Amino acid sequence: MHIPDGYLGPTTFVVMYLIMIPIWLYAGYWVQKSLRSRQIPYLALGAAFSFVIMMFNVPVPGGSSGHAVGSALVGIILGPWTAVVTTSCALLIQCLVFGDGGITAFGANCFNMGTVIPFVGYYSYKLIAGNSDLTSNLRIAAAAIGGYLGLSIAAGVAGFEMGIQPILEHTAAGIPLYMPYGLNVTIPAMLIDHMGFFSWVELIVTGLGFAYIAKNSPEVIFDYKSTADKKPEVTPGAAAS
Amino acid sequence: MIDLSQMDKTFKILLAAMVVLVILVPVGLIATGTAFGEWGPDELQSAVGFVPTGLQQLSDLWTPLLPDYDFPGGHDTLATQAPGYYVSAIVGSVIVGGVAFLIGKAVIKRDDTN
Numbered sequence: 001m002h003i004p005d006g007y008l009g010p011t012t013f014v015v016m017y018l019i020m021i022p023i024w025l026y027a028g029y030w031v032q033k034s035l036r037s038r039q040i041p042y043l044a045l046g047a048a049f050s051f052v053i054m055m056f057n058v059p060v061p062g063g064s065s066g067h068a069v070g071s072a073l074v075g076i077i078l079g080p081w082t083a084v085v086t087t088s089c090a091l092l093i094q095c096l097v098f099g100d101g102g103i104t105a106f107g108a109n110c111f112n113m114g115t116v117i118p119f120v121g122y123y124s125y126k127l128i129a130g131n132s133d134l135t136s137n138l139r140i141a142a143a144a145i146g147g148y149l150g151l152s153i154a155a156g157v158a159g160f161e162m163g164i165q166p167i168l169e170h171t172a173a174g175i176p177l178y179m180p181y182g183l184n185v186t187i188p189a190m191l192i193d194h195m196g197f198f199s200w201v202e203l204i205v206t207g208l209g210f211a212y213i214a215k216n217s218p219e220v221i222f223d224y225k226s227t228a229d230k231k232p233e234v235t236p237g238a239a240a241s
Numbered sequence: 242m243i244d245l246s247q248m249d250k251t252f253k254i255l256l257a258a259m260v261v262l263v264i265l266v267p268v269g270l271i272a273t274g275t276a277f278g279e280w281g282p283d284e285l286q287s288a289v290g291f292v293p294t295g296l297q298q299l300s301d302l303w304t305p306l307l308p309d310y311d312f313p314g315g316h317d318t319l320a321t322q323a324p325g326y327y328v329s330a331i332v333g334s335v336i337v338g339g340v341a342f343l344i345g346k347a348v349i350k351r352d353d354t355n
Contacts, residue, residue, distance in 0.1 A: 004279055005303065006296035028348055037352040040345035041252055045259065047341035048334035052262045055310065055330055057272035065272035089341045093333055099305030162278050169295060177295030179278065180285065189277045217251035 001066065001158050002094065003109055005102030009169030009178045012161055017107035023084060023115055030081035034222065039078070042220060046074040047086035051093065053205060060197045068201040072147035073209040075118025076125050079222040083118030084110070112158045121150030121206065134218050140211045147206025151199040152191065159190030259334070266330040267323045
């Protein structure tokens with residue numbers, strides 16, 4: 001889903017940067033307001049995790065390939081705004097050092113993978129999990145499904161950004177200047193590859209990661225107190241919240 | 242900056258899981274196809290018969306240090322790609338983790354006492 005330079009025209013990539021600027025600023029503000037200094041190593045680990053998990057390419061029939069992103073798990077554990085920061089760090093280094101994802105498309109990639117995935121993932125998880133116990137199977141399934149939906153919807157959004165290029169940017173004769181395929185190709189292609197394959201990897205990674213942390217170290221989860229008020233022996237102050 | 246003895250057990254276990262992921266990273270080389278919408282100009286040429294002019298202009302905007310997570314030289318077997326892939330995974334996760342750590346240090350001012 002790393003859109004390279006040249007696939008989005010100036011109108012789209014400038015708009016995507018303009019959308020990302022307030023999101024980056026608010027994410028920084030949220031992290032400052034909500035995280036504590038002992039969580040800084042987790043912030044670093046979350047970013048490095050996203051980077052490495054994206055190197056696990058999965059082949060799909062037809063010769064294409066792709067990967068999970070890991071930002072749904074970071075979003076559920078450290079908060080979706082934190083995942084904006086960690087995923088943007090990973091995408092920045094991927095783009096500058098490894099040429100994976102374009103510089104012009106950096107805003108779009110941070111929106112698709114660094115914003116859509118964690119927010120869709122986190123809110124799907126919250127909605128499905130409801131008031132269930134922190135270590136319940138329902139909550140683990142909710143995290144897993146959050147990962148699946150987050151990556152799938154982000155893929156659709158990326159497909160939309162690429163697919164509108166032939167409409168927005170073309171020569172006087174109608175020849176596309178950037179991404180040559182339209183929405184009728186890009187959206188189905190992105191959705192089928194992700195919903196059929198890569199989102200399942202995101203589902204497994206998010207479910208396993210969440211299950212491990214919820215069982216062994218729930219205090220790492222940023223909204224632990226609000227989701228675990230049934231366990232007063234671990235969080236004495238939670239009954240009042 | 243990071244004092245291992247001060248770290249809690251969970252962090253150490255998650256860090257160990259990260260090391261395992263890095264060790265397993267060549268698994269990601271099994272998939273050789275290009276992801277949808279990430280083709281190079283040559284691949285587009287053979288797929289649609291032309292390279293859009295705007296795409297051609299922007300596509301070589303930046304020359305990365307380790308393009309495609311590999312050393313230069315056009316390796317095409319898993320065994321020759323693996324060293325570059327390992328170095329990319331290690332260098333990349335250290336830089337990414339370092340950047341996020343520095344952002345965290347700069348932004349997060351509160352500890353558990355306030």
